[in-house]
Amino acid sequence: MASERYTIAIVGAGPGGLSAAARAAETQTSHILLEAAPQLANTIYRYQKGKHVMAEPGQLPLRAAIGFEAGTRERILDTWQRGITQTGANVRYRAAVTAIEGEQGDFHLKLGDGEVIRAKHVVLAIGLQGNLRKMEVPGDDLPDVQYQLDDPDAYSGETIVVVGAGDAAIENALALAARNNVIILNRRDEFTRAKDGNLRDITRAIDGGQIECMYNASPKAVTALERDDPSRKRLHFQVKTKDGLAEVLCDRIIARLGALPPRAFVESCGVVFPSEDPAAVPSVSPRYESNVPGLYIIGALAGYPLIKQCINQGYEVVEFICGRDVEPADEGLLRAKFAHVPGLTKVNLAIVQIRSNIPLFAGLTPLQLREFLLDSEIRTPAAGEAVIKINDYTNTFFSILRGKVYIQIDPDNPNRTVELGVGRFFGEMSLISGRRRAATIIAGPDCVLIETPRRSMNKLIQSVESVRRTVDETFLLRAIRMHIAPDVPDDDLVEVAHTARIRQFAPGEALFEEGDPAHSLHLIRSGSVTVSHEIGGRDIVIAYLPSGNYVGELALLTESTRTATVRAAVATETIELPGVVFRELLACFPHLETDLKAKAQERLSASARQRGVRKSAGNMIEFLVAQGIGEATDVLLIDESLCVGCDNCEKACADTHKGTSLLDRRAGPSYASVHVPTSCRHCEHPHCMKECPPDAIHRTAEGEVYIADNCIGCGNCEQNCPYGVIQMAVKGEPEKPSLWKWLLFGQGPAPGSRLHSEDKSQAKKAVKCDMCKDQSGGPACVRACPTGAAIRVSPAEFMAIAR
Amino acid sequence: MHESYVSYRNFFFLKVAAGLCALAILVYGLHTPTEPPNGGTWLGYTLGALGLGIILWLAWFGVRKRRYSGTQDRLVAWLSAHIYLGGALVVIATLHSGFQLGWNVHSLAYVLLMLVIGSGFYGLYTYVAYPRMLAANRAGMTREAMIAEVAELDRESLVLADEVDKEAHRVVLQSIEETVLGGSWLEQLFGDPTRRSASAALNTSLDAVKKKIETRVARGVPQLQQLEDQEATAISFLAEHMIADGGGPERLEKITRLFELITRKRALVERIQRDIQLQSRLAFWLHLHVPLSVGLLAALACHVIAVFFYW
Incomplete structure (x- = not known):
């Protein structure tokens, strides 16, 4: 029987436990770290060899007695092992804790071999991975x-x-x-x-x-x-x-069924769970103390699954137990963000003000809000400054903390504006549709804005239901106002918006088919659609419409059945407005009907012209849509009847991009002499941006999607791009080939040669087309084409001509 | 949306070149030198200087084409100008010579210039005609994809032939081994793509089978179903022959499938050969144009030095 009573017993040598033990050792607090496995950080130890471990959230500073930064599994394990040795932390391996009894000041931790460890405080840092979900069928624990x-x-x-x-x-x-x-x-x-x-x-x-x-x-x-x-x-x-x-x-x-909180064990220690949900985690105080005084819970078991959070909490929990107050690790960063805002120098005050001023964020926990603010910028634009410019491809989200902004609703007349005040937000249109900004927005006097990047906002929308709902409702209202009913008062529109719903369509799925009865109108929220008619027994595509357009109004206006079939060209979301509501709206606002009818007439005559025209144009749209051009903003098209196969486009690309051609001219399908080579299309919602750990993929205001230097080479974007346009290339700057040396003396590679780095051990990095954004004169591939076969165009433009 | 080098900016450079030629002809017509027209008159020098300037600028195209960064304009503009101004040289150089030709370095330069221009125009013809033919022949496939498909067809037919019998396996294997793509540059440029792809061994073997069957037909055993293609006829007969031999429908199916595979492969190999041929013809003219241009520059240097040396 051990006679020593430790100040702190830490259960579990994962990142949180390790950090706590290291901090305790550093401050010479008596402690013991109990680990069931024969090594530190068992979960990470069992990762596959060479796995890259992230250090998210990137903005959060690390506060610990042991080191941690993103890197391979081996490097991280090595850092921790050294950290534990250097600090002299007291670790006991193969010591599985089977029960925790007693109370604050005198806890008894029973080990698997019957030994009992006594401690004044207990830190539970056992995570979830020790409790893998089983199949729960007879025989689920057989050896194989x-x-x-x-x-x-x-x-x-x-x-x-x-x-x-x-x-x-x-x-x-x-x-x-x-x-x-x-x-x-x-x-x-x-x-x-x-x-x-x-x-x-x-x-x-x-x-x-x-x-x-x-x-x-x-x-x-x-x-x-x-x-x-x-x-x-x-x-x-x-x-x-x-x-x-x-x-x-x-x-x-x-x-592989995931992991569950080891509920039975935790409950046996006296800890209460807030709900019966098997995934529920026990609630803890801001100092990580559970409902059992003296028993602290940190890390994944407390609901913080990220390694860096666990490490910080390990440090903090020791500080709290020893009676030292620490401010949150991100305090300094947040303070700096608010430093230039008069009257908001205290972070807590700012957070209170944000929660009370901006209803959208009222439902966030302080921790969520802190994380959100870490990613955001607090902006104080001068009165009259353009916060958003029309037709820019930016996609950040703005919330108004103080002051107001003016939306220019008429591009031709900057004086026609709509005011947006405190607590409102804007920028959601481009965020959702992935398209250019629809209006210029000017800052009012003394305005304070929170600007949030696309990724953080999307994360919030996906994880907080109330945020998603509010953003969606506002989008709905604004989209209807913008595209259908510009002059209808807000109150009337709110009712209309309430009846509308958001519909999702898979690529190729029909919104409605020719001859169907017409019940509703669709406003395309994201993605794009094709409009087709049955001509001679075949569906012939006659038009392509990107988001921001509406379809289905024709049949409602004429009270007939659907005159065409409309299909999603890519994954598409629409706002569906019931026909009844739409007709009521028209009845109340007769001028709307006149406007819409005029537009419909235009469309009808265009479609009538189309029916007479050669079918190949329709097939061209169909072909391009089949190539995924429906989600592109800018695409490289090669006219095969002009292309002589000189590969000057590829050479130009390699020459301007460190010896790697980012396009493959030969690959890709063709139709009616239009060839779609393997080259970036700068999608509206770039697939590559998803799951980029360092958030290195961005879009410029002009629309180019590019990869920044902080790429870690994980390869997610390469995998996620459905068009195969991203490559992994060795970092570094190879020497640019000299034209004259090559031309006159035959020395060195020719300009535009593919250059390979000699050093194979060097880390690779993702590379893709950036439309030569840093060069004047436009994309090098197009500039270098001697015959004019290669062009870069917006698909909407091209398909309008194909018609 | 695509703007070709031929019609670039609504034939802007054609108009420039035509204007230049018209002006040169007009001045030449009005010009009445004391001696017969030649390169030594003021007009001769002017035209010569103009021609030299244009030639040097045209030769610069080889450099400009490879300058991928730091350029603002599009190469298509340069090519358009290159073609039309190059064409204008026929008139300018001829007028510069005053129609005086002889066995000397000056005339050599002239002849080389005409050859360079001629090869250029031949190149223009190939650039206009061949891309369409290439695209039509490829029908949306790349050469790599076609070759990969040939390999896949080979693999499949070998497996199938193995299941038929030893003889079939031998014949198919031989046909695979004898498939040659490309060939020497002469073959690539002028060979008959259809002839070279057919495997001699396969044909002989099929011919033999056909003969055998025909003798049987003469005796009135299976029906000779005359198909368009000789191989098709043979294979179909081979199949019937097998049935007559008691091979069973399964064997028939395999043989029919084998036939399909071989025919598809043959068509594909023909397409690849044609692709290689068109591609090499498309690139061939440059092998004349560039060396001749280098020769021209050398002759031109001699011409200019000689003229100034014997001033």
Whole structure:
């Protein structure tokens, strides 16, 4: 029996526990760190070799006695090991805590071997990964059923069933498929939870037959087979499917079903959970103390899953236990952000004011708001300054903390403006549609604005329901006002907006079909659509409409059935307005009807012209839409009847981009002599921007999507781009080839040669077309084309001409 | 939306070149030198200087084409000007010579100039005509994709042939081994793409089968179904022959499929050969134009030095 009573006993040597122990050692506080595994940071230890570990949120400063920055698994583990050794922290490995009893001042921690550790305070930093979710069917703990996969290369020639449809399951299945016969078991009929890149890879592997997938299937029972079973397999796996019970004979089952809070254990310590939800975590005070005095909870178990947060909390919890007050790690940064705002020098005050002034953020916890503010900029524009310029491709979101702004509603007359006051927000249109700014917005006197980048705002919209709802409602109202009913008073529009709903369409899905009865009008919120007619038994596309347009008004105005079929060209969202409400609106505001009818007439005659015109134009639109041009803002098109295949476009690209051509002229499909090479389209909602850990992909005000220097080379964007236009290239600046040396003396590579770095060990970085944004004269590929075959155009422009 | 180098800015450089030629002809007509017209008169010097300037500027195209950064204008403008101003040189240089030609370095320069211009115009013809033919022949596929498909067809047909019998396997393997793409530059430029792709071994073998069958037909066994293509006829007969031999419908299916694969491959190989041919013809003229230009510059240097030396 141990006689020593420690001041702090820390349970779990993950990032949080490690940090707490290191800080305790540094301040010479008596402590013990208890770890069930034989090494530090077991979860990270079990990551695959060489895995890149992120240090998010990037803005949050690290405050700890041990180091941590983004890097490989090995480097991070090494840093921590050294940190623990240097600080002289007291760690006990293979010490699984089975029970915690007692109270503040005298806790008893029972270990697996029966030993009891006594401590005045306990810090629970056990995370979630120690409690992996099991299949919960008979036989789920047989020896060949596992819930983790350390090294996929350790298995070969086996039949392995991977259970799960998340990223971990997909990544395991793909890695195992190289040397094994893999079956993946998906509870649903598609992989909805996975990252885009993983989704694409698994779909490809299933279509290509490398992996077999059982959809709508869930485990029923597992039994071990006899050693001499004729099948020579080890497990008999019963699976429930739509068509009844299926039997699978396999060697191994790997179920990747996530992790759950180790509720039973935590509850046995006296800690109360706020709800019955299995994913619920116990609530803690701002000082990380649970409802049991003296028992502190930090890290993932307290709801903070990011490594950096855990490390900071490990440090802070020791400070709190020792009676030292620390301000949050981000305090200094936030103070700096507000430093230039008169009267808002205290962060807490600013946060109170934001929550009371801006209703949109009232529902955020202070922690969420702090994180949100860390990503945002506080701007104090001078009166009369343009905050947003019309037709810019910027996509930040603005909230008004003080003062007001003026929206110029008439591009031709800057004096016609609408005022927006405290608590309102703007910029959501470009954020949602991915298109250019629709209006110029001018700052009023003494105005204070919060400008939030696209990614942080999207994160907030996705994670906080009240924010999503408010932004959507405002977007709806403004979109209807802007495109359909400019002069209708707000009150009338609010009612209209309430009846509208947001609809989502998959690429190719019909909003409505020719001949359908007309019940509603669609305003395209994001994405784009094609309009087609049936001519001679075939659907002929006659028009392409990007977001900001509306469709379906014709049938409502003429009270007829649908005159054309409208399909989503890419993933598209529309605002659907019921026909009844629309007609009521027209009845109240007759001038609206006149306006809309005039527009409709224009469209009708255009469409009538189209019906007579050659069908190939329609086919061209159809072809381009099939190439995903529907979501492009600027695309490289090559006229094959002019292209002589000199590759000067590629050479120009390589010459202006460190020896790597970012376009592949030959690749890509063609139709009627229009060739769409593999080259960036600068999508409205760039797929590459999703899941960029350092948020390195941005769009300039002119629209170019580019990758900034803080790229970490993780390859997510390369995987996520459906058009294959992103490459991983070695960093560094190769020497530019000399034209004269090459031309006159044949020395060195020719200008425009593909240059490879000698140093293979150098880290790679993602590269893509930036439309030569840093060069005057426009894209080098177009400038260097001798025959005029290569052009860069906006698809809407091009398709208007194809018509 | 695409603006071609031919019609660039509504034939702006054609108009410039035509204007230049008209002006030169007009002045030449009005000019009455004391001696017969030649490069030594004031007009001769003027035209010579103008011609030299244009030639040097045209040669600069080789440099400008490779300057990818630090340029504002589009290369298509340069090419358009290159073609039309190059054409104008025919008139300017001829007037400069005063129609006096002989066996000397001056006339050599003139002849080389005409050859350079001639090769240039041949190049223009290929640039106008071939891209369309290339695109039509490729029909949306790249050469790499076509070659990959040939390899895939080869692989499939080999597997299938193996399932038919040893003889079929041997024949198909031989046909694969004998498939040659490209060839020497002469073959690439002038060869017949359809002839070179057909595998001699396959044809011989199929011919033999056909003969065998025909003798049977003469005896009235299976029906000779005359198809358009010789190979098609042979294979279809081969199939019937197999049935007659008791091969069964499965074997028939395999043979029919094999036939399909081989025919598809043949068509594809023809397309690749044609692609190679068109591409090499498209690039070939430059192998005349550039060396001749270098020769021209050398001759021109001699011409200018000689003129000033013997002033």
